Amino acid sequence: MSMSHDVDKFRHEAMLYSGWPDFIAGTVPFIREGLQAGEPVLVVESPDKIDILRVALDHDADHVLFANMAEVGANPALIIPAWRDFVELHGAAGKRLRGIGEPIWKGRTADELVECQRHESLLNVAFGNGQPWWLLCPYDVNALDESVIEEARRSHEFVSQGGTARQSEAYRGIEASGGPFDRPLPEPGSAIREMSFGPEDLISVRQLVVRVATDSGLGVARTGDLVTAVNEIATNSLIHGGGKGTIRVWRDITKLTCEVRDAGRYDRPLADRERPQPRLSEPRGLWLANQFCDLLQIRTFPDGTVVRAHMRRDPNHNLHVLPDAKPTAD
C-alpha cells in the first residue's frame, strides 16, 4: 500500500478488506506509520476489532486512541462531531492526524445503513477543505452487499484493496457530497397517527408524542428524550419551514418513528451534526434532536423537507449494534 503518500489535505479512503488477515494488513501498518511520524491516531471500531488491533500492535497500542463505534456511531450523525473533537483536540496548529472508522457493518438496519452512507459523504464536506488528516474506512467485502461497496467508491476519494490505493473514479466530489439528500424514505406499513400543526399546536404535538411513546413502552426518560427531539424538529418547521407542518407517528415491533414534514428547504447539510458554540445563538434544533433520538433522517425534496426521528422501543434489546461484527471467513 502506498503508505508513504504525502497527505497535504483531508484524505478520505475506503479500505476494502476480506477477512481478519486482510483487515490487519491494511490497518496495522497504517497505524504504525502514523505513530512513527508522530501523528495522533484514533481508531473507532467494534470492540472485537479493537481487541485484535491491540494484540497486533503490541506496545504501540499504548499510543493509539480507541473508541467503540457501537457507542460513538450508534447514531451515525454523531460520528462527525467525534472526529471534529479529535481533530481539534489533537491536531492543534494543523498537525497531521490519522483515523480509522468503520461505521458500516452487516448488522446495520436499512435506515441506519442509508444514514451511514450519507455520513460518509458528509465527511468530505466537514473536513474536505480543512487541515490535512487521513481517515481510513474499512469495508468488509465479504459481509456487505456489492451496492454498499459501490456507494463507498462514490463517497471516498480514494479506495484501497489488497495493499493498493487508487483514486476512485466514481467519487462524487465535495460539492455533490453535500448536495440535497432526496433519497426516498419508505412509507410506514403500520397504523399512523397524523396531525397538522401551527404555532399554537406545539403543546398538542408534544402530547401526541408522549401518548404514543408511553403506549409503546418507551419509558419515562426516553419518552422525554423523544419529546425534546420532536419538539425541536417541529419548532424548526414553524421557524424555517413555512410556519406550519404535519406530524405523523407510527411504530413497528422494534421502533417508534415520528415524522415532521414542512414546506421548507434544508440547505445546510451539516446543521444537524456541527456542535454549536455554547455562547452563540446559532440554530441548534436538529443538532439537539440528534443527541436525543436513536436515529434522525433528514430529506429535502423540491416541495419541502421531511425529518424522521426513530427510537428503539427496547433500548436493551439492541437489534442493530454489532451482533455480527466479526469479518466473515474467506
Place this chain on the structure above:
Amino acid sequence: MGIADRGDWVGEGFRIEDVVAELGDGPVYVDKQLVVTRTFAPVGLRFAGEIDMTNSHAVVRSLTTAFPTTGDPHLDLAALIFCDISGIRALVDAAEGLGAERHLLLHGLPHQIEKVIRVTGWSDLPSLVLCSCEVAQR
C-alpha cells in the same frame, strides 16, 4: 401570604418591602401553558407549565424585568413540565446578563431539562448554577 410572614430579610440581602415596592406582587406572566410568579424567600421567580417558542419571549421579559439589580436571583423550576431550547436559551441569556460575580440559581430542575442544559454545554457557564437541592424556604 403577607409580607410579615416572609420575614424582613430574605435571600442575599434583599428586603422584602423593597422588592415588592420595586417590582410589585402577583403573577408576572400567565398564558394557557405557563404561569410565572414571584418568590420572596428566596427572591426570584417560579415557573409552572411548559415553555416553547410560543412563550419563550415572555420568559425573556419576565427574567429581565422581574429581577432585583443586585444579588443572585433564584428560579424555582420544579413545576416546569417542559422547556425547549429557546426557553433554556432565555435562562442562559438572563444568567449571562446579570453581570460579573452574579449568578442565576436554578432549583428543582427537572431531569430532562437538566439533560438538555448539559448536552448543550451551557451547564459549564459560571453564571448559571444548577442546584440539586430542593427550593429552600429560608
